[in-house]
Amino acid sequence: MTDGTTLSDMELADQVTPWPIARVAGEALGLPEEALIPYGHHIAKVDRRWLATLDDAPRGRLVLVTGISPTPAGEGKTTTVVGLTDGLRHLGIRAAAALREPSMGPVFGMKGGAAGGGRSQVIPMVDINLHFTGDFAAIAAANNLLAALVDNHVHHGNALGIDPRRVTWKRVVDMNDRALRDIVIGLGGPSNGVPREEGWDIVVASELMAIFCLATSLADLKERIGRIVVAHTHDKTPVTAADLQAQEAMTILLANALQPNLVQTLEHSPVFVHGGPFANIAHGCSSVLATRTALATADVVVTEAGFGADLGAEKFIDLKCRLAGLEPGAAVVVATVRALKYHGGVPVAEVHTEDLEAVRAGAVNLQRHLRNLRDVFGVPAVVAINRFPHDTDAEIALVREIVHAEDAEAVEATHAVDGGAGAAELAQAVQNLLDKDEADIRFCYPQDADIVTKAEAVALRVYRADRVTWTAAARRQLDQVIADGYGHLPVCFAKTPYSFSTDPSALGAPEHHVVDVREVRLRAGAGFVVLLTGDVMTMPGLPRTPASTTMSIDDDGRISGLS
Known part of the structure; x- marks a missing residue:
């Protein structure tokens, strides 16, 4: 501009x-x-x-x-x-x-x-x-501290019985890096922890960022952090940040x-x-x-x-x-x-x-x-x-x-x-x-509705879809969220921003489309459930020609190209 x-x-x-x-x-x-x-x-x-x-x-x-x-x-x-x-x-x-x-x-x-x-x-x-x-560095540090505490707990005897296959808490970095989407950690022998699959998110997609932006005080921040569900045990019992005694140290990192x-x-x-x-x-x-x-x-x-x-x-x-x-x-x-x-x-x-x-x-x-x-x-x-x-x-x-x-x-x-x-x-x-003074604020759905009803309300009323469908994996994840006691939470759709539908090429005002939920992620600390649709990813990649390639800095430290 x-x-x-x-x-x-x-x-x-x-x-x-x-x-x-x-x-x-x-x-x-x-x-x-x-x-x-x-x-x-x-x-x-x-x-x-x-x-x-x-x-x-x-x-x-x-x-x-x-x-x-x-x-x-x-x-x-x-x-x-x-x-x-x-x-x-x-x-x-x-x-x-x-x-x-x-x-x-x-x-x-x-x-x-x-x-x-x-x-x-x-x-x-x-x-x-x-x-x-x-601020973002502090959020990344607190987020990754929790990830380290999860893996450290498993490494040192796993008293909580965490199932390494059911760890859901991801590490984060404030940079687009598609190579981190799906990786394996813990390789190199017993001293390096327990091998497992994981993936990284960008900081701004993390639950901790959502919590940070919804917290009303340090006390509220600490309480919300404690509610974060980081994993499940072998019998599918949820494990929280509070179970790992992580909330105090994470709040310390975020206090300023x-x-x-x-x-x-x-x-x-x-x-x-x-x-x-x-x-x-x-x-x-x-x-x-x-x-x-x-x-x-x-x-x-x-x-x-x-x-x-x-x-x-x-x-x-x-x-x-x-x-x-x-x-x-x-x-x-x-x-x-x-x-x-x-x-x-x-x-x-x-x-x-x-x-x-x-x-x-x-x-x-x-x-x-x-x-x-x-x-x-x-x-x-x-x-x-x-x-x-x-x-x-x-x-x-x-x-x-x-x-x-x-x-x-x-x-x-x-x-x-x-x-x-x-x-x-x-x-x-x-x-x-x-x-x-004509505003009469209304919500798209009642608070006491179930997650499926809430999802349909947003999709049908706001996106003008005909229906919401769920993949088999998403339905299993939804069932787990409900079994864990979070079926009352509001929903947060992860969807392409370029269209009312989940197809970014459908411009204008498309109607009668289908919203297919492919993944469900619980955000217990933030207080909502994320529904991923289409090809939306929580770790973006860089484009063929990143904006970074047009930036420069001179000997006086003056930066250009950052606009």
């Missing part, structure tokens, strides 16, 4: 002098300096001792930014979150954003940087995209990381960047602690759920809001003309050419997302048309017309080029929705 001329994201960021983070915290949120733990001049964590004083603080209004089903043409949800937050502040509203931390897997893989773009960025961009405050991170936009709006579960294989939302901190210190909080609304908004509401007691007052659905044309059948190389018929054909995807938000979840939405230079006025007018027919408003936004001023109209439309 550029400013419409020749400047890169990094060059645009270099034009801005960041405020000291204490100034951002004080002027924008009213946080005293003692509430901050500085990481240099422009990053800070919010001290948990100060967070403990917020229990009775008034709550702001929550706005969810989601989008149409993503395409190679691009939509720009994170950029819109940043632009909208800046736009709200242009209107004199005390606003903040809550975003996920980028994973280095996508940063060095397909996406490159993930901190917004153009004049709607979060800074310092390089730090946020790379090691930041070390659990404190929310605070940074700023190019226009010095406050942004809490904390946690980062993937939305296609996890619940895809920033941490509950960061969201609650933002709501306690700002009047309007803008947050994002990953990928399209069928994955992001559904999990945001059915998982994060249900488990944390949050309620969005409005939603923004981000769309671009060129993405609509792609959904309408235009190849990505040709989306720069005006094509009103393709816009109309692809708009069925946008309409489906809008109807889901309104009819399934009870959340009113405005459409943000993230404008690109090749979009024509006729195409923009057609999108407005289509959205108006859905009893909603579509607003053209140019925040990538113009910053917060380019999102002022969008900000006003969002504030108008909040003032109407």
Whole structure:
């Protein structure tokens, strides 16, 4: 993303002098300096001792930014979150954003940087995209400590009777590495442990990341960790992290990381960047602690759920809001003309050419997302048309017309080029929705329904499938989950983000398809059950030409290509 001329994201960021983070915290949120733990001049964590004083603080209004089903043409949800937050502040509203931390897997893989773009960025961009405050390293260390404790217990006599064939806890790394998906460990003789098959996940797909983002305190974090089911015994009795006495040490490793991170936009709006579960294989939302901190210190909080609304908004509401007691007052659905044309059948190389018929054909995807938000979840939405230079006025007018027919408003936004001023109209439309107070949040399924019923509710109501099928292996895993006493948990679909169906090539708004569940994974500590569909994997691979190949660093340490 550029400013419409020749400047890169990094060059645009270099034009801005960041405020000291204490100034951002004080002027924008009213946080005293003692509430901050500085990481240099422009990053800070919010001290948990100060967070403990917020229990009775008034709550702001929550706005969810989601989008149409993503395409190679691009939509720009994170950029819109940043632009909208800046736009709200242009209107004199005390606003903040809550975003996920980028994973280095996508940063060095397909996406490159993930901190917004153009004049709607979060800074310092390089730090946020790379090691930041070390949160992901802490999660990986705690996760892998538990894995080591499992294997160590088996090696030293196995008093719990763990069946090495039924160990389900995986090691993790924050990098795309397909070679680690299925491996054998413990080779080399008795001193190296017990040989067994295992596989690695990427950090952002791990249960510990989900727990981290749903925990409300250190005590809650510790309790959730203790509930993690890591294996089964030979008689199929579940073994938990608490059985291995792992929860205290794991919580120690995560104690500092659990404190929310605070940074700023190019226009010095406050942004809490904390946690980062993937939305296609996890619940895809920033941490509950960061969201609650933002709501306690700002009047309007803008947050994002990953990928399209069928994955992001559904999990945001059915998982994060249900488990944390949050309620969005409005939603923004981000769309671009060129993405609509792609959904309408235009190849990505040709989306720069005006094509009103393709816009109309692809708009069925946008309409489906809008109807889901309104009819399934009870959340009113405005459409943000993230404008690109090749979009024509006729195409923009057609999108407005289509959205108006859905009893909603579509607003053209140019925040990538113009910053917060380019999102002022969008900000006003969002504030108008909040003032109407029409949100009537509903969940896709009742909490007391069984897992099969919950899965069918999401598939039929949100994805518009005809039915859900289960492979023989998935049915056995589901039966074990129920036998272990977890049949009451909500469901988290792992599905391609590119389609309402499990076929990524089925663009637009497919109906009457089948959702086939091939694997069931229990996430007892997080409080949900993951249902894997299609060819979705929890350890991605690098593309043929990784983004890392275009990055460089000079003798002064200046990095380029990270955008």
